[in-house]
Amino acid sequence: MALGLRDGGCTARGCETSASGCHAHHDDPWSRGGLTDLANGRLLCPRHHRLAHDATYAMTIHADNTVSFTRRT
Ligand SMILES: [Zn+2]
Incomplete structure (x- = not known):
């Protein structure tokens, strides 16, 4: 699938999970102030x-x- 070809696996920093073990996730534009990434998916x-x-x-x-994740304080 297209996302697998583009990303090659999990897009989280430092994560080695290959595309076959991943889900497609759609970034939420509204939570980023309307800024969208290339395909709005990863x-x-x-x-x-x-x-x-x-x-x-x-x-x-x-x-x-x-991407990286930080716990909200
Ligand atoms: Zn991961």
């Missing part, structure tokens, strides 16, 4: 996909299209 492994939907974590999208 691959995340189940663990990071859960964090992406966890309201207690903030997801930061970096210029190289990787």
Whole structure:
């Protein structure tokens, strides 16, 4: 699938999960002030996909299209 070809696996920084073990996640434009990334979608492994939907974590999208998660304080 297209996302697998583009991302090659989980897009979380430091995560080695390959595309076959990942889910497609759609970034939420509204939560980023209307800024959208290239395809508004990325691959995340189940663990990071859960964090992406966890309201207690903030997801930061970096210029190289990787993401990192920080716990909201
Ligand atoms: Zn991951």
